[in-house]
Amino acid sequence: MNDTFLISIVTFTYFSAAFVFLISIIFHKKSVDKWALIITFAGLILQTSAIIMRWIHSYQLGIGHAPLSNFYESLVFFSWSIIFVYLIMRKRYRNNLFGILSAFFAFLILAYASLSGNVNCTIQPLIPALQSNWLISHVISSFLAYACFAIAFGTSILYLLKIKMKINILPDAPFLDEVTYKMISIGFVLLTLGIITGAAWADRAWGRYWGWDPKETWSLITWLIYGAFLHARLARGWRGIKMSLVSITGFIAVIFTYLGVNYVLAGLHSYL
Amino acid sequence: MNDMIKKLNKLFSSVRLTIFLFFSLAVTSILGTIIQQGLPIERHKALYSPGVFSVLKFFNIFDMYHSWWFTTLLGLLSINIIICTSRQIPRIIKLIFPEKKGVDDTVFRSSQIRKTFQSRKKLSDLEQQSEMLIKFLVGNPVKVKQEDGTCYFFAEKGKYSRLGMIFIHISILLILVGGLIGNMLGFNGQMNIVEGNRSDTVILFGGKGTEKLGFDVRCDDFTVEFYETGMPKEYKTDLTIIDDKKEAASGTMRVNHPFIYKGLKFCQATYGIAGVSDFRVVARDNRTGDETVLKLNMMKKVPLPGSNASFAIARFVPDHGGMGPAVLGVLLEPGKAHDIFWIFQNGRNINPRQKGAFAFTLKGFSRLYYTGIQVSKDPGVPLVWIGFCLIMIGFILSLFFAHKRIWLRISGSHDKYKISIAASVSKNRKIFEEKLEELTRETTVE
Numbered sequence: 089m090n091d092t093f094l095i096s097i098v099t100f101t102y103f104s105a106a107f108v109f110l111i112s113i114i115f116h117k118k119s120v121d122k123w124a125l126i127i128t129f130a131g132l133i134l135q136t137s138a139i140i141m142r143w144i145h146s147y148q149l150g151i152g153h154a155p156l157s158n159f160y161e162s163l164v165f166f167s168w169s170i171i172f173v174y175l176i177m178r179k180r181y182r183n184n185l186f187g188i189l190s191a192f193f194a195f196l197i198l199a200y201a202s203l204s205g206n207v208n209c210t211i212q213p214l215i216p217a218l219q220s221n222w223l224i225s226h227v228i229s230s231f232l233a234y235a236c237f238a239i240a241f242g243t244s245i246l247y248l249l250k251i252k253m254k255i256n257i258l259p260d261a262p263f264l265d266e267v268t269y270k271m272i273s274i275g276f277v278l279l280t281l282g283i284i285t286g287a288a289w290a291d292r293a294w295g296r297y298w299g300w301d302p303k304e305t306w307s308l309i310t311w312l313i314y315g316a317f318l319h320a321r322l323a324r325g326w327r328g329i330k331m332s333l334v335s336i337t338g339f340i341a342v343i344f345t346y347l348g349v350n351y352v353l354a355g356l357h358s359y360l
Numbered sequence: 361m362n363d364m365i366k367k368l369n370k371l372f373s374s375v376r377l378t379i380f381l382f383f384s385l386a387v388t389s390i391l392g393t394i395i396q397q398g399l400p401i402e403r404h405k406a407l408y409s410p411g412v413f414s415v416l417k418f419f420n421i422f423d424m425y426h427s428w429w430f431t432t433l434l435g436l437l438s439i440n441i442i443i444c445t446s447r448q449i450p451r452i453i454k455l456i457f458p459e460k461k462g463v464d465d466t467v468f469r470s471s472q473i474r475k476t477f478q479s480r481k482k483l484s485d486l487e488q489q490s491e492m493l494i495k496f497l498v499g500n501p502v503k504v505k506q507e508d509g510t511c512y513f514f515a516e517k518g519k520y521s522r523l524g525m526i527f528i529h530i531s532i533l534l535i536l537v538g539g540l541i542g543n544m545l546g547f548n549g550q551m552n553i554v555e556g557n558r559s560d561t562v563i564l565f566g567g568k569g570t571e572k573l574g575f576d577v578r579c580d581d582f583t584v585e586f587y588e589t590g591m592p593k594e595y596k597t598d599l600t601i602i603d604d605k606k607e608a609a610s611g612t613m614r615v616n617h618p619f620i621y622k623g624l625k626f627c628q629a630t631y632g633i634a635g636v637s638d639f640r641v642v643a644r645d646n647r648t649g650d651e652t653v654l655k656l657n658m659m660k661k662v663p664l665p666g667s668n669a670s671f672a673i674a675r676f677v678p679d680h681g682g683m684g685p686a687v688l689g690v691l692l693e694p695g696k697a698h699d700i701f702w703i704f705q706n707g708r709n710i711n712p713r714q715k716g717a718f719a720f721t722l723k724g725f726s727r728l729y730y731t732g733i734q735v736s737k738d739p740g741v742p743l744v745w746i747g748f749c750l751i752m753i754g755f756i757l758s759l760f761f762a763h764k765r766i767w768l769r770i771s772g773s774h775d776k777y778k779i780s781i782a783a784s785v786s787k788n789r790k791i792f793e794e795k796l797e798e799l800t801r802e803t804t805v806e
Binding site for chain 1: 539594748752
């Protein structure tokens, strides 16, 4: 069996998970709730196996490397990270809306990875610059950070909907505000780690830890926006709509760091 | 004058300034990702009208991250961090090392979290329960004093997590200072050295001239391996440093594995073909089927065996129309015009060029590589690494640990005891309060 085939099953699984979470919200049933979680968990296990399979397969092809090195692989890992972060955050912030959000996000990313024509899903050999021990830690910390920010983006949107449209089924506004803050503070630490591992790698590869390359600069822009968020909340006590707008702006910067730099601007990271 | 200092102090100790600087740095940084940085200025000049160009040049937009105004923003941020952090340090030291040990009754009135209830249980039971409660919420309690029947408990955990915030801010300063040192005392550039040659000159990035190393770098050997797809798999250079006319050091430099000498980092960045030589072209005599290997160099005529014609090559291209390397052959026959045609490598084209009596195929050639080395010197790096480590320690302290304190007082007499609880936590206050509520519910007697 092929790992890309497995990923298409995972895509379907996450879609089903989002759907079952939706049903559990509509009908308020504990049993349905349990099923939604089981499906999400099954999706994550299946996806983890697909990633490991691809890893093994690359070694069989004689070009062995961790499956974190091209656009397709990064999309797969991004969706994995979102589900992973969701399952951890669920321990403290249990709300099935976050389940819908995460599962649907993960589904969209995987659907794009499998169906879009401009994502090449073949296992490619690694160019010398990517052959580094820093690759794994850099990619994992960066994408876990992106996943936290993606969830924070979702909760910020829910917050705005709650305040502006007064939708009843949404959780309390202060709760959403709290979740947004928690996800951003964890994401911020992971992003910092991602930037540091990237800097260490750049120092090995090019002899400089920072070179104002567009990808580096955009990661700094993202870091500054979320840094401003944390200062505004912790030291100035900002709450509410202002904070959710900063969180949304931050996520736009994340998307630009991840995609915009490759599609819009040229830079050293153009291989991903 | 004093007023001025007060105002400045107020400005720089405000987090509002921090937020403003963060947003300003973020917004202005976008500019440098749109306008390519570090190019020689002439490349930009052609793109803009003279008026726009002079404005952009004044703001040093073409190297904006090193411009006066960007540096000023970073400088303001540094002052902001220094003043804010130095104001926080005494407060945090007081929290970590409080002046007086023990319990002060005021905490039961002034703490963030307070709770009072009464109980008719036995004193020994209450004490035991209190200890359990404190142990569960914070940690092992200390029974502080017992006079006139009043009994105090105190517990504290994670006080050093307060240092996290200080560490994070000091580390940002270290990184900024490290960056400044690197900018002032370091350099970053490239040198391309052809196999067998040596050089002591680095061409600095951003059109900033050259830098003499004070010693020679010799490229002894360059090797490149390819994947089947033709993509490079690995390339490396064997280097020797010739310092003071002696071979001072030698080693191999690979991508991601720099070679270091006298604090200078030599990174394998690129490579290229400096030249090609020693072409071998097979000439097949179509009448007899005999094959001769001609050893050729550019523009050097050789006779074709078994005829009065001669042959030379005039040009080399690394890849001709996607068909791989090719040479431009020239066939010279007396009494005829020159015949010029492309000759491809073995197997790359099915029909080797048929030319009258001879058919030609390119058999091989030797490539002469040059190695592209990025050379950098940055005395600020150790400071930056310390900053990176410290920031992560700071984050771990403030993310995974919390400073929790709890005080408990049992007062009153044997028929009805009054229990007062005061607590303070540096984060997750709501969760703490919920737990406290839950734990005291059963003990409470109205």
